[in-house]
Amino acid sequence: MSSSDMDRVADWITPGAKTVIFTGAGISTESGIPDFRSPGGIWDRFDPKEMTYQKFISDREHRKKYWAFHRESWRGIRAAEPNAAHLAIAELQNLTDVTAIITQNIDGLHQKAGSDPERVLELHGSLWRAQCLECGRTLRSERAFQQLREGQDIPCCFHCGADLKPGTVAFGEALPEDVMADAQAASLSCDVFIAVGSSLMVYPAAFLPEMAVNAGARLAIINRDPTPQDPHAHVVMHGLAGEILPDLPRRLSG
Numbered sequence: 001m002s003s004s005d006m007d008r009v010a011d012w013i014t015p016g017a018k019t020v021i022f023t024g025a026g027i028s029t030e031s032g033i034p035d036f037r038s039p040g041g042i043w044d045r046f047d048p049k050e051m052t053y054q055k056f057i058s059d060r061e062h063r064k065k066y067w068a069f070h071r072e073s074w075r076g077i078r079a080a081e082p083n084a085a086h087l088a089i090a091e092l093q094n095l096t097d098v099t100a101i102i103t104q105n106i107d108g109l110h111q112k113a114g115s116d117p118e119r120v121l122e123l124h125g126s127l128w129r130a131q132c133l134e135c136g137r138t139l140r141s142e143r144a145f146q147q148l149r150e151g152q153d154i155p156c157c158f159h160c161g162a163d164l165k166p167g168t169v170a171f172g173e174a175l176p177e178d179v180m181a182d183a184q185a186a187s188l189s190c191d192v193f194i195a196v197g198s199s200l201m202v203y204p205a206a207f208l209p210e211m212a213v214n215a216g217a218r219l220a221i222i223n224r225d226p227t228p229q230d231p232h233a234h235v236v237m238h239g240l241a242g243e244i245l246p247d248l249p250r251r252l253s254g
């Protein structure tokens with residue numbers, strides 16, 4: 001990255017410009033939550049083929065494994081604190097019109113950092129919630145994980161007693177339609193789209209930057225490693241989000 005890259009991004013954010021931030025697992029690695037694809041990431045320890053929605057729904061043995069997998073993630077997510085990149089995004093809200101923070105993350109760290117929960121669009125759900133498979137009620141997942149700690153294999157609904165599912169979107173499960181619709185609307189109407197810490201390889205979420213560019217937005221990508229969408233971006237900054245992103249609110253307020 002050169003300082004002129006961030007200058008260019010700051011120049012795009014003129015008064016009245018609408019900015020969308022799009023984040024992936026890479027924004028949270030500096031908070032101690034591993035991403036999926038890097039060495040030592042989650043897919044080195046769990047088999048993604050075992051974690052599908054179809055297996056969760058059809059087979060209680062898989063349901064147990066699925067909860068065990070999420071129990072491990074929960075320990076890290078519950079203890080994690082937002083890092084400099086999450087805080088920079090929360091600060092941007094005070095400096096410009098951030099119309100949406102679209103995240104693929106399930107860790108709740110944008111809200112913990114102070115970003116407006118109404119504008120955080122969780123495309124892949126949240127591990128802070130669990131949902132009943134029968135009555136559809138949403139519960140705080142703290143209570144579900146408490147049941148696991150007390151020895152249950154699969155936590156159950158306090159209202160109807162049926163099995164719960166973590167509030168995250170499983171492989172093979174449809175994304176929440178209302179959240180996706182809001183994310184698409186924000187992407188189509190923004191002037192600036194900044195993607196941070198995402199491999200931009202997980203679809204349909206990865207269509208959003210492309211959609212924004214086709215509708216006329218400027219695209220900046222901040223990621224440690226190259227992404228397949230780098231050639232379509234107006235600015236690409238390779239490096240750590242927590243080191244690069246705080247420069248943006250500094251420039252906008254300076």
Ligand code: NAD
Nearest residue numbers: 024025026035036037105106107197198199224225240241
């Ligand atoms: P990914 O694992 O596919 O890619 C992460 C990207 O982040 C990589 O390209 C890597 O180069 C980059 N990266 C890692 N550390 C970085 C840092 N400090 N600064 C900048 N870039 C960094 O993640 P994805 O694109 O989000 O998609 C995978 C799926 O992972 C998503 O569906 C998401 O739901 C899920 N996930 C979420 C969490 C979380 O909530 N924190 C953690 C793991 C996976």
